[in-house]
Amino acid sequence: MNTTTGVLVIGAGFSGLGTAIRLSQAGITDFVICERAGDVGGTWRDNTYPGAGCDVPSLVYSYSFAPNPNWSRAYSGGAEILAYIRHMTDQFGLRERIRFNTDITRLVYDDDTGTWTASTKDGHTITARAVVSAVGALANASYPGIDGLDTYRGHTMLSSAWDHSYDFTGKHVAVIGTGASAVQIVPELVAMAATVKVFQRTPGWVLPKANPHHPSWLTELFRRVPTTQTALRQALFYGHEAMALGVVWDSAVTTLLQQVSRRYLRRAVADPWLRRRLTPDYRMGCKRILITSDYYPALQAPNCKLITWPIYALSANGIRTAEGIEHQVDCVVFATGFDVYNAGTPFPISGSGGRVLGDEWLAGAKAYKSVAVAGYPNLFFTLGPNSGPGHNSLLVYSEAQIDYIVQAISLIRRDGLRSLEVRKDVQEEFNRDLQRRLARTTWNSGCSSWYLTGDGFNATMYPGFATQYARGLATLDPDDYLATKAG
Amino acid sequence: MAHDFDTMLRTIKDKQWSLADVDWDAPGAETITDEQRPKLKQFMADLVWIENIGAMGFAALADKAPTETIKQIYKYFHAEEQKHANAELALMKRWGMLDDGETPEPTVQVKMAIWVLDNFSDDMPLTGLATLIPMLECALDGALVKFLLDEVSDPVCHEVFRHINSDESRHIAVDFQVLDVVGAGPVRRQLIESAAVLKPQVLLGLIVVFVPLLNKMRDNIVAMGLSEQKLYNAVKRFVSNGDRSANTRRIPAYQMFKQQARMVIDRTHPYHRFLADPLVKLTNAFPARLLGKPPSWSKELTHEPVDR
Numbered sequence: 001m002n003t004t005t006g007v008l009v010i011g012a013g014f015s016g017l018g019t020a021i022r023l024s025q026a027g028i029t030d031f032v033i034c035e036r037a038g039d040v041g042g043t044w045r046d047n048t049y050p051g052a053g054c055d056v057p058s059l060v061y062s063y064s065f066a067p068n069p070n071w072s073r074a075y076s077g078g079a080e081i082l083a084y085i086r087h088m089t090d091q092f093g094l095r096e097r098i099r100f101n102t103d104i105t106r107l108v109y110d111d112d113t114g115t116w117t118a119s120t121k122d123g124h125t126i127t128a129r130a131v132v133s134a135v136g137a138l139a140n141a142s143y144p145g146i147d148g149l150d151t152y153r154g155h156t157m158l159s160s161a162w163d164h165s166y167d168f169t170g171k172h173v174a175v176i177g178t179g180a181s182a183v184q185i186v187p188e189l190v191a192m193a194a195t196v197k198v199f200q201r202t203p204g205w206v207l208p209k210a211n212p213h214h215p216s217w218l219t220e221l222f223r224r225v226p227t228t229q230t231a232l233r234q235a236l237f238y239g240h241e242a243m244a245l246g247v248v249w250d251s252a253v254t255t256l257l258q259q260v261s262r263r264y265l266r267r268a269v270a271d272p273w274l275r276r277r278l279t280p281d282y283r284m285g286c287k288r289i290l291i292t293s294d295y296y297p298a299l300q301a302p303n304c305k306l307i308t309w310p311i312y313a314l315s316a317n318g319i320r321t322a323e324g325i326e327h328q329v330d331c332v333v334f335a336t337g338f339d340v341y342n343a344g345t346p347f348p349i350s351g352s353g354g355r356v357l358g359d360e361w362l363a364g365a366k367a368y369k370s371v372a373v374a375g376y377p378n379l380f381f382t383l384g385p386n387s388g389p390g391h392n393s394l395l396v397y398s399e400a401q402i403d404y405i406v407q408a409i410s411l412i413r414r415d416g417l418r419s420l421e422v423r424k425d426v427q428e429e430f431n432r433d434l435q436r437r438l439a440r441t442t443w444n445s446g447c448s449s450w451y452l453t454g455d456g457f458n459a460t461m462y463p464g465f466a467t468q469y470a471r472g473l474a475t476l477d478p479d480d481y482l483a484t485k486a487g
Numbered sequence: 488m489a490h491d492f493d494t495m496l497r498t499i500k501d502k503q504w505s506l507a508d509v510d511w512d513a514p515g516a517e518t519i520t521d522e523q524r525p526k527l528k529q530f531m532a533d534l535v536w537i538e539n540i541g542a543m544g545f546a547a548l549a550d551k552a553p554t555e556t557i558k559q560i561y562k563y564f565h566a567e568e569q570k571h572a573n574a575e576l577a578l579m580k581r582w583g584m585l586d587d588g589e590t591p592e593p594t595v596q597v598k599m600a601i602w603v604l605d606n607f608s609d610d611m612p613l614t615g616l617a618t619l620i621p622m623l624e625c626a627l628d629g630a631l632v633k634f635l636l637d638e639v640s641d642p643v644c645h646e647v648f649r650h651i652n653s654d655e656s657r658h659i660a661v662d663f664q665v666l667d668v669v670g671a672g673p674v675r676r677q678l679i680e681s682a683a684v685l686k687p688q689v690l691l692g693l694i695v696v697f698v699p700l701l702n703k704m705r706d707n708i709v710a711m712g713l714s715e716q717k718l719y720n721a722v723k724r725f726v727s728n729g730d731r732s733a734n735t736r737r738i739p740a741y742q743m744f745k746q747q748a749r750m751v752i753d754r755t756h757p758y759h760r761f762l763a764d765p766l767v768k769l770t771n772a773f774p775a776r777l778l779g780k781p782p783s784w785s786k787e788l789t790h791e792p793v794d795r
Contacts, residue, residue, distance in 0.1 A: 172795055195795075272605075273783040281550065309566045312503040318793075322563055324506040324570030328795040448555070 001124045006030035007409060008118055008128035012098050013042020014085065015382035015398050016134035018063055021092045022406045025065070028413065032126060033094065034118070036103040040089045042136050044082040049162040049181065049335075050188035052078030055209065055291035059233045060240065060393040066091070067229055069222030073213045075291075107131065107349045109376065114418030114486065116378065130409050134382045135346050137460070138338040144176070148314040152332065159185060159335040166331065168192040174199060174319055174329040176311065182335035183290045187298035189333070196304045197327055199311055199319065202447075203278045204290040205261045208268075211293075237466070240392040244465050247285040247391040250442045258284045268296040277308045285390055285442030287449040337450055351376035352421070361385075364457035368427040368480065369473055371401055371408075377421035377484075378412065380405040385459045386434055388451070390443065392466040400470040407476040411483075418486040426480045437463040490664040492556040499563045499657060504650050506574055506792030511581050515641040519582045523638070526711050528584045532591035533704050534631060535572045535579070537623065539788060540600050542568035544620045546784075547608035551616070553668060560661055567654045569787070574647050576790035581643065590788050596700040596767075598775045603692040605782040611689055614669055614677070614740040619697070621662035622725050622744050628655045629721030634713045663728050666741060670734030677739060694762075699770045701751055702763040715752065722748040 007023060009016045012035035023031055039045050044052075054061045058071040058081070066088045072080060089095050103121040110117065116131045141160040143149060149156075157163045159181040173193040175182055178200040189196045222229040246253030261284065269275045278296070280287075299306050309321035318328035344365075349357040352375050360366075360375070367373045370387035371380050382401045389397055412420050438444050438458045443451045451460045462469050519527065545565035552558035579585045593601070608616070632648055632655075639645075670677075709715060726745055729735045736742075750758035 271783050309569070310563055312500060315505075315507070318795075320503070320505045320507070322503055322566030322570065324504070324566075324573050324792070325789065326505055326507045326793045328793055 003032065003124070003126045005032045005126065005128045006413070007032075007130045007132065008116065008126055009033045009132045009134055010104050010118070011035060011042060011134035011136060012037075012040040012089075012094075012100075013044070013134065013136050014063075014395060015136065015402070016042070016132070017085065017089055017092075017094060018065075018395075018398060019132050019134055019382060019402050019405060020094050020097060021063075021065060021088070022402045023409065024092065026406045026410055028406070028409060031097065032128070033098040034102040034104055034120070034126065035098050035100050036121075038100050039086075040095075040098065041082045041085045043138055043160075044078055044085060047078060047160050047162075047181070048082075048164070049078075049159045049185050049333075050192075051184035051294075052181070053184060054078075054081060055180065056240070056393045057236050058084075059229065060236045061395055063088070063395060063399060064230075064233070065399075067222075067226060067233075069219055069226070069229055071214055071219075073211055075209060075211045105347055107133075107347065107379075109351045109379070111352055114378065114484065130378045130380065130412060132380050132382065132405055133384075137383045137388065140339040140346065141337065142339055143334055144336045146176075146311060146314055148320075151316055152314040152318075153316045154318070154329060155331040157331070157333055159333060160338065168331070170194045171330040172328065173197070173331045173333065174327060175333045175335055176319075177335035177337065178202075178204060179335060179337055180204075180288055180290060181337075183292045183295040185333060185335055186304070187292075187294035190298040190301045190304045194303060196298075196301075197307050197319075197329065198299060198304065199307045199321075200277070201310070202282075202287070203280050204287055205258065205280050205284040206264065206278075206290045206292060206295060207257070207261055208264050208293045209291045237392065237396065241465050241467060243391040247289065248441055248463060248465075250283055250285070250440065250445045254284050254442060265296070269300065271300075274300070274306065277306060282447035283442050283445045286445050286447040287451075288390070349376065349379070351379070361459075363455070364453050365459040366427070366431050368422040368430050369404065370462070371404055371473070372422040372427075372481075374422050374424040374427045377419035377482075380408060386438075386462050387469070388461045389466055389469075390461060396466045397462070397469055400473040404473040404476055408481075411476065411478065415483065416486050417483050419482075419484045421482045421484075422480060423482055434463065490668065492554065492560060492661075492664070495657065495661060495664075496556055496560050496563070499560060499567075502653065502657070504570075506570070506577055509574070509577070509643065509647060509792070511577055511643065511792065513643050515643050516581050516583070518640045524582070524584065527582070527639070528579065528591070529707060530631075530635070530711060531575055531579050531584065533594070533597075533707065534627075534635075535575045535591060535788065536593045536597040536601075537627065537704070538568050538572035538575065539785060540597070540604060541620060541623060541627075542566075542572065543601075543604045543608065543784060544568075544616055544623075547604070547611065548613070548616050548620070550609065551613040553613070553665070557661075557665060564658055564661070567658070571651050571654070572788050573790065574651065576788055577792065578641075578644055578647060580790040582641075585790060588789075588791075590786075593785075594703065595773055595775045596696070596703050596770050598778055598781065599696045599770060599773065600700050601781060601785050602778045603696045605784075607689060607692050610686060611692075612740070614666075614738050615689070615693075617662065617665055617669060618738065618740045618744045621659055621666070621728070622748055624655055624659050624662065625725040625728070626718070626721045626748075628652065628659065629724050630713060630717040631708065633717060634708065634711075638712070659728070663732065663735065666729065666735040666738060667732040668734075670732065670736070670738045670741075674737075677737065695766065695770070698747075698763050699766040702759070703767050705751060706767075715754070718752045722752050 009019050012033050057074050058076040062068055068084050104118045105121050106119040108117050115127050115129055118126045141158050171193050172195045173189055174197045176199045246257040309323040311321055313320045318326050320326050345358045355375050365385035367385040370384040387397050441463045443461050452458050542565050545561050549558050549561035552561050729741055750756045
């Protein structure tokens, strides 16, 4: 079966839904949203592990065009964020526009018609003038390549595919990984399980997180006087913007933030050896900063132990580390991160003249303003290359991308264009400047992280303030693009 | 000389072994005689603690490693030295020298060495640590372990030390490769690093702690019947390995430890009469409680192959 539509939006997470809302508000209503799962929510639908939450305050980690006065606390948990996404879906009447359980397997551009055809796993096709890929940056996770993984007879689970049927009560549990998900999971598991062993390869910089409940009067104030919510959102936004001085650029502020983190570690952890193992040896910001006040206390609980010996294999009953001991556990939780597409695409994309985006991005993904790619007309990305923030809400970036994309699609429709394609020279110049600016950032300061490809190319982060990023995307300059009229 | 540290790291990962691979209840424990047991217990205890101190030395080296790959290698070596200590504890347990969960009490010299490492290893320059460790390893590998295997016929002991020796051969190879890399650095850096050894706390740590520690162990082992020839061979190995590289020869710390090693093996050298022996006496009388609580890293040793 083939469907034809004006715009195909791939993904019903934050970005896909946001795109659909803004398209509707711009009067573009002939769009279809394809979602591979059976519900909306993307990463917040998938990541339901105990303790899941956002490390950016909810007032900023929400869309300005869909304000929510009812956040229960400063940093909301995953369930509340998912409820917000579901509410937003219903509020803007998007549910009936979504084709659930529709997994896109391939995307092919036809130069003659200026349209894209998407193939789905169940054998259907969807043809659209424009496509918005809102597949998410952290949508896929897989088990890491540890020797003997298949020989382990206990229970295993990925943090992003939590097995809620498993009862941790009285169990001996291992958590592999100490990143953003792990620091949220560990305190919850320590409260539930008999013992928890946390296997760390590299410690992260930790900053404490104050997470007060929103008092009822504040919620009431937000409802009655929405501008107060907007004002607080702005204040939080600019507070986070200031953090860029230390988190984005490797500067004296980075050193200052490191001192704050070290002081917190000294106060929170009494044992010098444990403290030493929790002290990072790279510049703060180079890997994702961990915002938590629960992690260090959990690590020091009598039933919890931090293991820093290198893991070399899994055996039938547990984890073998290089100090010669087999750590026998009933369950291994892999909080080992996501498959980041900084050097490829989640499904094959063939553009103008049959070029394949995955091949072009093999050495590192490149785009213009993270949204458009030369050779791939009428195709737009949310959370595309170099759009990641280290210091502020991802949704601010996402909102800027969406509005830029809506401008592009409006231009195609207004001028009756067959294709709108970013100029190659413009894209190249943009990336030259971007990589030059990235050289001075903490991400490129020498540590290895998921921000970088194996060769050290940074295809994920934006080297600047969120304000700067949003300003860059505020107005679409038609001169940056090659436009071809239909017919 | 170009060294392929990436291949070495891969080999290290491939050669991992676990205490659980060894059948600790296999026959052979009965070959240890009642006569051997008390002396062997002291020998093994010293060996365990030397491994633990070596482990911590590698942890300190990991923080100073010149490249990311060498850092990873040192992290493995840190763990492997811990593994050797754990395996030696498991042998002691097998031979009826330890109760469940027991770790042998370290001598006052070992306690002092732990204290110095805990407090000052971060101040020690890379060259100092990187030279001291291969010297200890050559002594361990070339003399102590050979002696042990001559004395003990327990096949499990021989199996365990086949693993340990295989690991140690890689440790020693990397130790000297790193010395070669470090020695190739600018003279200015060598001088700065050498000056760091002269910092009062580092110098005091080396003299007051490691001189008597080495001497006491040396004398204990010789008293047990280790021939001085074996010690001589071990130091010869250290020197011939080190002298093979012109870069290593340029490192002042290497020259210093080489001289010390020569003095240690020669019992007639005035070093013993005027420095080492008096320091052994002095440290024997040192009240260990002044060192405070031992650091938690020194309490992580275990003879249990499996931890649940």
